Amino acid sequence: MTSILSVWFVKESDTVDMDLIESDIETPEVVSDNERDDLKQADSAGIAHIRAAEPDLRSARQRLVLQYVLLPFVFLTVALLGGLRISGVDSSFIFLKPALLCLILAVIMLTLFFRSGLIRLDGWFAEDLPMTKNVANAAILITLFAATTQLLNSLMPEQGLPFWIVAFCFFWTLWNNLFADFDTKKLLRSLGALFGLAFVTKYLLLANLTAPAGKTWFEALTENPAQEAVTRLLDLPRFAAATGYIQFFTAVIYLFGLFILPQSTRNEPD
Amino acid sequence: MKEKYIQILGIVLTLVYGGFIAFLYAAEPRSIEEISMKARSTVENAVTKGQVITGIYEVDQEKFNAGLNAFRQNNFVVARDSFERADPEHRDAKTQYYIAYSFYRQGWGRISNDDALFKQSLERLERVSLLNPNFRTDDTDLQLRTPAELRGELEEGMTVSADDFNPLRLVRERK
Numbered sequence: 001m002t003s004i005l006s007v008w009f010v011k012e013s014d015t016v017d018m019d020l021i022e023s024d025i026e027t028p029e030v031v032s033d034n035e036r037d038d039l040k041q042a043d044s045a046g047i048a049h050i051r052a053a054e055p056d057l058r059s060a061r062q063r064l065v066l067q068y069v070l071l072p073f074v075f076l077t078v079a080l081l082g083g084l085r086i087s088g089v090d091s092s093f094i095f096l097k098p099a100l101l102c103l104i105l106a107v108i109m110l111t112l113f114f115r116s117g118l119i120r121l122d123g124w125f126a127e128d129l130p131m132t133k134n135v136a137n138a139a140i141l142i143t144l145f146a147a148t149t150q151l152l153n154s155l156m157p158e159q160g161l162p163f164w165i166v167a168f169c170f171f172w173t174l175w176n177n178l179f180a181d182f183d184t185k186k187l188l189r190s191l192g193a194l195f196g197l198a199f200v201t202k203y204l205l206l207a208n209l210t211a212p213a214g215k216t217w218f219e220a221l222t223e224n225p226a227q228e229a230v231t232r233l234l235d236l237p238r239f240a241a242a243t244g245y246i247q248f249f250t251a252v253i254y255l256f257g258l259f260i261l262p263q264s265t266r267n268e269p270d
Numbered sequence: 271m272k273e274k275y276i277q278i279l280g281i282v283l284t285l286v287y288g289g290f291i292a293f294l295y296a297a298e299p300r301s302i303e304e305i306s307m308k309a310r311s312t313v314e315n316a317v318t319k320g321q322v323i324t325g326i327y328e329v330d331q332e333k334f335n336a337g338l339n340a341f342r343q344n345n346f347v348v349a350r351d352s353f354e355r356a357d358p359e360h361r362d363a364k365t366q367y368y369i370a371y372s373f374y375r376q377g378w379g380r381i382s383n384d385d386a387l388f389k390q391s392l393e394r395l396e397r398v399s400l401l402n403p404n405f406r407t408d409d410t411d412l413q414l415r416t417p418a419e420l421r422g423e424l425e426e427g428m429t430v431s432a433d434d435f436n437p438l439r440l441v442r443e444r445k
């Protein structure tokens with residue numbers, strides 16, 4: 001009787017209590033001694049199997065949490081910070097909505113992700129997958145799209161001639177990539193180089209050419225004539241230095257998100 | 271926790287966080303302190319819109335009474351502010367008529383009228399006519415009882431005519 005109960009317990013419960021299984025509670029003799037020994041051996045084998053499977057279950061659960069909770073959080077954080085600028089005058093927040101071009105480039109980038117195999121479409125959406133999983137996967141990819149849009153918003157200058165020059169460079173590179181034979185590593189290297197160059201151009205080169213904010217035109221022209229001239233000529237916005245730091249971490253968080261993005265969601269147990 | 275529950279948790283957290291980000295980009299707060307203020311006004315607006323959609327929208331009677339008191343004390347700017355807060359969706363003909371009337375009374379002058387205020391009064395009257403074409407006020411303090419009467423007075427006040435130079439106009443009374 002004890003063994004029968006213990007077998008039921010092992011099958012029905014996630015946690016196995018060895019004391020209960022091997023307890024010496026007196027029960028009426030329903031099974032013979034030989035049968036009891038056989039059942040005990042079967043119990044031990046079942047327990048060993050479950051214990052061996054426990055780390056796998058734990059890692060599968062961690063992978064699920066990483067995929068369905070951490071990953072959207074990472075991408076949404078990029079979406080939040082990508083459009084954030086700090087005013088150079090009073091250090092107030094400025095939330096910049098992305099230009100239409102950022103959305104178009106984000107679509108091209110997502111297409112590249114699919115083409116290079118960074119994301120396998122059949123591993124994310126399929127009729128044989130449960131409804132909840134398809135919806136959750138769609139939510140992750142929407143956050144990826146939002147993050148990509150906002151990263152482009154972050155890396156491209158806000159207005160004027162620099163915006164059009166950098167936007168053209170982005171478009172040229174991504175358009176060429178669209179027709180090239182790519183694997184995941186090459187794509188990520190190419191994107192890393194593109195993002196790095198855009199970051200240096202905007203937050204080092206152009207930021208250093210921008211005259212400081214909060215000065216009268218007379219002060220600006222006498223103290224920083226060259227910077228003031230370039231700022232007005234190129235229509236550069238005057239942001240605080242903190243903007244560059246925020247956008248640096250935004251780009252890093254985005255790349256981390258791409259690093260933990262699985263190619264397919266099919267490998268975990270359903 | 272089962273896979274399904276983790277996925278549902280992920281979807282819910284994504285919606286909540288995504289909603290918060292959308293709110294930030296829509297409200298554009300300029301500081302951390304401003305976030306709570308903007309959030310409150312957004313919630314109030316959403317509640318009011320919800321009331322309009324469900325047909326349970328009502329004028330805030332307390333604010334309306336405060337506006338009426340200010341109106342009777344000739345404090346028209348304060349009155350309009352109270353009326354605006356009493357009817358934020360501009361859906362109550364009575365409140366809108368008081369706002370139009372407050373522009374008229376504030377803009378009225380014995381020698382000359384303020385055309386800018388009269389124009390704003392006319393704009394409000396259009397709203398009143400839209401809300402209730404047969405509107406007639408029950409306030410005996412107001413001599414111009416209908417939008418048509420008030421519109422006539424406003425248009426006459428904005429038109430320059432020979433009557434404007436009649437010295438007897440100096441003894442006329444505000445309605």
